[in-house]
Amino acid sequence: MAEKVVLIDGNSIAYRAFFALPLLNNDKGVYTNAVYGFTTMLLKILEEDQPDHLLVAFDAGKTTFRHKTYKDYKGGRQKTPSELSEQFPVLKELLDAFGIKYYQLEQYEADDIIGTLATQAGDKGLDVKVISGDKDLLQLVSDNITVSLTKKGITNVDTYDPEFLMEKMEVRPDQVIDLKALMGDSSDNIPGVPGVGEKTAVKLLKQFDKLENVYNQLDEVSGKKLKEKLETNKDEAFMSKELVTINRDSPIEVSLEDLTFKGYETHTVSQFFKELGFQSLLSRVQEGGEGDTETAVDEIDIEVVSEISSELFTGKEAMVVEMLHDNYHQSPIEGISIVNDEKKYFMTIEQATDSEAFKAWAENPEQEKWVFDAKAATVALLHHGIHIQGITFDLLLASYLINPAENNHDIPAISHRMGETGVQYDEEVYGKGAKMKLPDEETFRSHIGRKADMIFRLKKQAEDQLKQNEQFELYQELEMPLALILGEMEHQGVRLDVDRLKGMGEELEGRLDKVQEEIFELAGETFNLNSPKQLGPILFETLELPVIKKTKTGYSTSADVLEQLADQHEIIPKILLYRQLGKLKSTYIEGLLKVVHEDTNKIHTRFNQALTQTGRLSSIDPNLQNIPIRLEEGRKIRQAFVPSQEGWVMFASDYSQIELRVLAHIAQDEKLMQAFKEGLDIHTQTASEVFGVAQDEVTSDMRRQAKAVNFGIVYGISDYGLSQSLGITRKEAQAFIDKYFESYPGVKDYMGETVSEAKRTGYVTTFMNRRRYLPDITSRNFNKRSFAERTAMNSPIQGSAADIIKKAMIDLDHRLKEENFQATMILQVHDELILEAPEEEVEKLKEVVASVMTSTVDLDVPLEVDYSYGPTWYDAK
DNA sequence: TTAATCACGC
DNA sequence: GACGTACGTGATTAAC
Numbered sequence: 001m002a003e004k005v006v007l008i009d010g011n012s013i014a015y016r017a018f019f020a021l022p023l024l025n026n027d028k029g030v031y032t033n034a035v036y037g038f039t040t041m042l043l044k045i046l047e048e049d050q051p052d053h054l055l056v057a058f059d060a061g062k063t064t065f066r067h068k069t070y071k072d073y074k075g076g077r078q079k080t081p082s083e084l085s086e087q088f089p090v091l092k093e094l095l096d097a098f099g100i101k102y103y104q105l106e107q108y109e110a111d112d113i114i115g116t117l118a119t120q121a122g123d124k125g126l127d128v129k130v131i132s133g134d135k136d137l138l139q140l141v142s143d144n145i146t147v148s149l150t151k152k153g154i155t156n157v158d159t160y161d162p163e164f165l166m167e168k169m170e171v172r173p174d175q176v177i178d179l180k181a182l183m184g185d186s187s188d189n190i191p192g193v194p195g196v197g198e199k200t201a202v203k204l205l206k207q208f209d210k211l212e213n214v215y216n217q218l219d220e221v222s223g224k225k226l227k228e229k230l231e232t233n234k235d236e237a238f239m240s241k242e243l244v245t246i247n248r249d250s251p252i253e254v255s256l257e258d259l260t261f262k263g264y265e266t267h268t269v270s271q272f273f274k275e276l277g278f279q280s281l282l283s284r285v286q287e288g289g290e291g292d293t294e295t296a297v298d299e300i301d302i303e304v305v306s307e308i309s310s311e312l313f314t315g316k317e318a319m320v321v322e323m324l325h326d327n328y329h330q331s332p333i334e335g336i337s338i339v340n341d342e343k344k345y346f347m348t349i350e351q352a353t354d355s356e357a358f359k360a361w362a363e364n365p366e367q368e369k370w371v372f373d374a375k376a377a378t379v380a381l382l383h384h385g386i387h388i389q390g391i392t393f394d395l396l397l398a399s400y401l402i403n404p405a406e407n408n409h410d411i412p413a414i415s416h417r418m419g420e421t422g423v424q425y426d427e428e429v430y431g432k433g434a435k436m437k438l439p440d441e442e443t444f445r446s447h448i449g450r451k452a453d454m455i456f457r458l459k460k461q462a463e464d465q466l467k468q469n470e471q472f473e474l475y476q477e478l479e480m481p482l483a484l485i486l487g488e489m490e491h492q493g494v495r496l497d498v499d500r501l502k503g504m505g506e507e508l509e510g511r512l513d514k515v516q517e518e519i520f521e522l523a524g525e526t527f528n529l530n531s532p533k534q535l536g537p538i539l540f541e542t543l544e545l546p547v548i549k550k551t552k553t554g555y556s557t558s559a560d561v562l563e564q565l566a567d568q569h570e571i572i573p574k575i576l577l578y579r580q581l582g583k584l585k586s587t588y589i590e591g592l593l594k595v596v597h598e599d600t601n602k603i604h605t606r607f608n609q610a611l612t613q614t615g616r617l618s619s620i621d622p623n624l625q626n627i628p629i630r631l632e633e634g635r636k637i638r639q640a641f642v643p644s645q646e647g648w649v650m651f652a653s654d655y656s657q658i659e660l661r662v663l664a665h666i667a668q669d670e671k672l673m674q675a676f677k678e679g680l681d682i683h684t685q686t687a688s689e690v691f692g693v694a695q696d697e698v699t700s701d702m703r704r705q706a707k708a709v710n711f712g713i714v715y716g717i718s719d720y721g722l723s724q725s726l727g728i729t730r731k732e733a734q735a736f737i738d739k740y741f742e743s744y745p746g747v748k749d750y751m752g753e754t755v756s757e758a759k760r761t762g763y764v765t766t767f768m769n770r771r772r773y774l775p776d777i778t779s780r781n782f783n784k785r786s787f788a789e790r791t792a793m794n795s796p797i798q799g800s801a802a803d804i805i806k807k808a809m810i811d812l813d814h815r816l817k818e819e820n821f822q823a824t825m826i827l828q829v830h831d832e833l834i835l836e837a838p839e840e841e842v843e844k845l846k847e848v849v850a851s852v853m854t855s856t857v858d859l860d861v862p863l864e865v866d867y868s869y870g871p872t873w874y875d876a877k
Numbered sequence: 878t879t880a881a882t883c884a885c886g887c
Numbered sequence: 888g889a890c891g892t893a894c895g896t897g898a899t900t901a902a903c
Contacts, residue, residue: 433878531900532882551882558883583884586898612894616887623896626886634885659887715887715893724892783890794893798887830887830894 002144005121005256006051007114009132010058010102013038014091016133017154018084032276034087035094037154041131042098043284044155046264049129053259055117056095056102057110058088065107066243073243074188090276097272098264099416101254108250111136115246118145121256131157136185136244139176141165170202178211181241190243191236195229211241265416267425268408302337302346302449308355314340318370318456321377322448324430324438327621328376329490329604333384334438335445339452346445353384365389370455372396372411374480375487375609382491395455397479398462400610401471405773409610415454418461423450474768474803479609482806485813485825486607486617493602494624494826495644495836496592497872504636505589508581515578522571529578532557543569560724580633588628588637595622602644607828614795615770615802616830625829627873641873643836651823651842652876653849653867654832657682658801659714662767665859666796669746676861683707689743690736709736713747716794718786751793758792766799767857768807804863805831808856815848834873842869 017037045051066073095102105113111134118128118140128145130137137147141160148157158164162173171179182201184192196204204221208214214221215234221227230237269285305312317340323331333349352358361367363386370393371377381388399406399414406413412423429447430436438444466472520526523542527534536555539545545565549556559579565572596603608618619625627641628634643650655661660682664672675685680695687698687706698706705726712722723733741748755777758764763773772795776788809828816823823837823845833853837845846867854863870876 528900530883530898533900553881556882579884583898587885587896591897608895614894616894618895620896623886626884626896628885630886712893718892720890720892781890782888783892786890787892790893798894832887 002127003052005053005128008056010056012133031083041154054261055259057113058104060104060106112247112250115248116250119248141173180244193233302445310357316368318452320448320452328380337448337452339456362388368392375483378487493604497640501640508585615799638874639872649869650873650876651835651869656864661861662800664861667746667750669744690739716790768803808853812852
């Protein structure tokens with residue numbers, strides 16, 4: 001059977017749906033009726049037609065090539081109601097969720113895209129189905145192209161083939177344009193011949209076959225009036241014909257292969273339906289629903305090994321070390337699956353640990369292992385005394401580098417993006433939350449077997465993609481080795497002085513009680529001080545303080561608001577103090593005590609290496625990258641972070657101004673580079689430039705403002721952001737920024753170039769070719785576009801800094817091992833490395849750490865690090 | 878469970 | 888001029 005191609009006229013169907021359905025909105029107040037109607041139509045097509053190729057075509061901008069012929073084309077049309085236009089982005093998100101391609105082309109209409117693709121597919125002998133509400137498309141009908149037009153509602157359609165067209169309209173497909181040329185079309189403002197309607201037009205076409213013949217043989221037209229009308233409107237008629245003719249050779253950049261549709265991920269779609277509030281459609285995509293394209297799980301033959309022998313291994317196997325929970329420091333291993341090009345196995349962790357053959361294989365670096373999340377597998381197996389080596393492929397890291405913007409880096413989502421199906425989401429198999437549990441053994445073994453199988457199948461494609469993006473080195477030389485180092489750091493953990501922490505907690509508790517008491521006294525009533533919703537009315541109604549900012553739900557009571565009210569009422573400083581202390585107690589004292597391991601007094605964070613959009617790491621469970629430092633009160637928390645052995649010290653080393661140095665290098669800005677080469681204080685230097693005074697005339701306030709500007713440059717904040725952080729107007733903030741660019745013209749040029757590069761390629765890159773895609777950079781929405789532009793300027797800076805410290809970690813790890821240091825890295829906080837080391841190694845460590853960190857890359861400005869050490873992290877300042 | 882608000886770091 | 892503004896993690900409240 002021929003493959004089936006379905007082409008949908010997106011605008012037309014969305015319009016139909018919008019007007020056919022009442023103006024529904026969901027609980028967020030977003031209108032969804034057009035999206036809803038479109039979805040019902042889509043589900044019907046997926047169920048009934050099961051297309052092999054699928055595309056939704058949209059109209060592009062306001063003008064099309066037809067406007068050159070006739071400037072009033074589609075003139076007089078009602079403007080698209082905003083209630084509908086706001087639904088188009090949502091509709092596109094929906095299509096993304098389904099994994100359905102959509103396309104639009106400047107200067108062309110959806111019709112032309114459809115006409116071009118339908119013609120191409122038809123020529124290849126494929127079955128084409130076009131879906132629209134627009135009769136113009138009937139001209140495409142042929143032996144293998146049908147056109148379905150919506151009747152009443154959206155899902156009710158008439159499907160036209162040549163016979164049906166003849167029966168209904170008494171014309172052949174090729175005559176549709178002649179018909180329109182004669183009768184015109186008021187909705188598109190196509191004139192046609194005034195006074196000629198459908199009846200007359202059909203009669204003429206029956207007699208003369210086509211428009212040209214009507215005019216060639218005008219004498220033979222019966223009726224004087226009609227002849228006159230045709231005569232005087234000849235130009236309009238021919239122009240109309242040109243206007244309604246669909247372009248079948250549009251310069252489209254998609255091919256049929258791009259449209260291949262292999263079904264959608266049930267999980268992703270139902271998630272999206274839930275967000276939109278499409279409860280009634282859920283059953284159609286979920287298990288047992290009639291439209292269930294749920295991960296078609298192929299039969300898989302998993303062999304449960306009875307005895308592990310070296311013969312099982314070929315030297316290239318994919319492996320899944322399965323755990324039910326994501327914290328691999330704690331979660332038990334439920335089973336292991338191994339897939340190579342010969343067989344698929346399942347084994348229990350007991351079988352694996354009891355087997356010398358398994359250990360020999362696992363610890364042999366020559367035997368390749370391909371996994372998803374090397375760090376998790378490595379750490380989990382370490383708990384069983386297995387030091388796995390030879391991991392040469394990590395699907396998680398590959399997927400992250402290919403596109404960090406994807407928020408789903410799990411095996412089913414990745415495989416779907418790579419055009420494969422066959423793996424279910426863990427949630428589908430295990431359930432979630434409290435209901436999570438192992439399924440029956442057979443199901444479990446098949447599930448993790450399919451995962452390993454998918455890793456095996458996707459390796460080549462993922463690596464090819466990385467190579468194509470010139471990211472293979474980044475992947476293989478940076479992220480992969482780093483994963484193992486991070487695993488060691490996490491596994492090693494950080495020792496906490498639990499008693500000290502508890503002592504601080506008790507002290508805080510006393511102070512909190514006292515402050516709370518005082519606040520209630522001043523407020524004249526007791527209430528839940530942790531509830532902004534309750535605090536708001538007390539401050540702004542009972543105490544009648546001026547309202548500075550509101551949130552969606554009421555008064556804002558955030559710190560920046562309260563600070564502005566600080567001298568208006570003595571309750572305010574007390575609330576700020578309560579908040580500050582409360583944060584320390586709940587997040588840091590109690591939070592850390594909750595995750596400390598009782599037997600070792602250690603905490604084991606997890607660094608997420610595949611999350612941030614810039615390439616930085618993040619840290620969870622606990623987050624050790626946001627331990628207080630700014631305020632002395634909070635900084636004391638660091639006194640509880642201690643070395644794991646007697647006679648050891650905490651050693652911290654941080655890059656000084658790494659982002660600004662990276663910026664100086666990338667932008668090749670002479671002044672900025674010079675400042676760093678001379679070892680100037682960069683904030684003072686910037687102040688001197690921006691305020692136009694000599695270095696020694698820079699006041700501390702000027703330096704403070706300049707620092708905020710530098711900060712803004714590094715983090716890509718807007719004039720608004722800068723105005724907020726300095727408490728000045730947006731205009732003043734903009735003036736600062738302008739002045740900054742004047743001072744550092746190289747930076748200004750760099751910013752401009754980066755943005756235009758992003759517009760050209762769609763992404764920006766770092767030193768090591770890390771990518772960040774910025775689809776919004778060409779958005780017509782000012783906000784989205786501005787945000788994308790700032791991201792374009794900032795990401796290469798922040799991301800390159802992340803590249804550098806990651807590389808430094810790898811270099812340092814090598815050096816420490818090579819030179820037999822006992823010292824080890826235990827934490828990374830973006831521009832800072834924290835180690836613990838025996839006191840006697842400190843002198844050597846100072847030299848090694850500093851030299852490795854400063855020489856890991858060679859920039860046109862020097863890199864500098866500051867280091868220090870002491871008995872606790874607090875003292876390493 | 879999920880959204881909103883707040884606060885900590887870089 | 889629009890409009891809502893760096894990236895993360897986590898605690899808490901208050902709705903469901």
